[in-house]
Amino acid sequence: MTDHNLTLFTLFGFRVRANPSWLLLAALITWSLAEGLFPQEFPDLPASLHWSLGIVGMIGLFFSLLFHEFSHSLVARRRGMKIGGITLFLFGGVAELTDEPPTPRIEFEVAAAGPIASVFLALIFGLLSLMAAGLGAPDYWAGLLGYLGTINMVLAVFNLVPGYPLDGGRLLRAWLWHRRGDQLSATRTASRFGKGFGLFLIILGIWSFLSVGALGGMWWILIGFFIMSAAKASYDQLLARSLFHHVPLEGFVVKAPVCVEADMSIDHFVKDYAYHHHFSLYPVMKNRKLVGCVRTRDVQTIHRDEWATSPLSDIMLPLTEKNSTPLESDAEQVLQAMQRHNSGQMIVLDGDRLAGIITLRDLLGALELRRQIEGQG
Structure with a gap:
């Protein structure tokens, strides 16, 4: 996911890049907001305003994902870990850690930083939505801010699912690593939870697609396959490091x-x-x-x-x-x-x-x- 990435900017010493697949995600989000959410919530507004709100909402989500990943990156760097940068792609974003956390405590702190940041943004956007409504601002501004608050809370909750390599899976690995004293064993267990959660999303997506014909079901299937693949790859990578460590x-x-x-x-x-x-x-x-x-x-x-x-x-x-x-x-x-x-x-x-x-x-x-x-x- 690195050869074809476009460098967007550098902030706090971290290079932020976007994979071409991010353009598809940005387009899907903008379209779903402009043709789905906002016309349903504010049917009297012109289509041009629906699309304008959709673009602003997509930019807000872009900011939220970066805020989440920067939180991981800043805590990791503060704890002495090396960060290769931040990359946005089809399924969101990732802070590229170039090495494994040295201790369970550092693993826990780095993993927890992202969901905490997302909850913080959810509260901020929620408060701004209430303030906009209270000050008599147009309803669509309160609706847009409310959407961003909701999406950040969803991002936090989803990432807290205890399936590696999600943040919740990393928290689970940190706890198991602390209990067992074995990082590889902890990763194996957390990875199995991750593959199980990925399989659950695939089944959910198939059921959704077949029962109600929802295209959203295809999205869950794709995310499920991605999580299963990432869980396996993460464990395989750590296993390779373990088996080849100090091997001439x-x-x-x-x-x-x-x-x-x-x-x-x-x-x-x-x-x-x-x-x-x-x-x-x-x-x-x-x-x-x-x-x-x-x-x-x-x-x-x-x-x-x-x-x-x-x-x-x-x-x-x-x-x-x-x-x-x-x-x-x-x-x-x-x-x-x-x-x-x-x-x-x-x-x-x-x-x-x-x-x-x-x-x-x-x-x-x-x-x-x-x-x-x-x-x-």
Whole structure:
């Protein structure tokens, strides 16, 4: 959910981004308010005002989601955790924690911050709605503020459901972690609650769709599948960290990778290397020294008629954390980096020398083997 995100702004040191799917959510919310809620509540208003209120309501929800996620992020940073940013997407928003909470208490504080913030906003918007009505403001202003108050309370209550990775599931995990002294065991239990809640939403959505033909039922089905998937992914990620923690990378490194020369033509590379070995990444050498790497897909950036006269150095990439890793890294760190950067392969460095190459497929295969041996699931 990161490669195609649009950066909106940076606030308090946190970069706020929007996934393209957020545009669909914004459009659906605006449409449902402009064509559903406000015409029903205020039928005498013109359609243009209904749509104006719908847009303002969508912006208010946008602000509410950010307020919720900023609360998580600020508390996490105050407790020493690293935050990758905040991303809005089809199902709301997420504060991207780059590491796990170090203690159950910190987990509890970070998880509780979001629902508390939403309840606070619900009270503020509710109070403003009452004030607007009492001061004789147009009814639709009180209605709009009342809607924002209600939606924030719904957001708080929904997030407090004890199913991981919802905030309530994180609170449950913090409590179980404190009781058991085992973060992985607590995550497994909270994740099962999350998958159970996701299944409940799917069943509810199917029933709603079949019984009354409500399109809202499809929305519950989508949310249910998302929660089930997120619950499984969250547990799998922590399990991978546990099984690979402090495991040396060296045992997974291919020590004699296929290398290419910087002055080799792209045509030669494609015919004799890409089509023969089928790798996605190759170390690039010059005078027996590692000078960079080349991705097979990048040959498309050069017109095919120019392949015979264009050297690989024209598409060569410098070695960065996105495509290389030190040999002294452990398997946990490299797996996280490869998943974060969507990398199928990485160059392994011993100082400034080529030590080998590591593939995501090999790491995932080793992870599955360790998972079976340890009986984790």
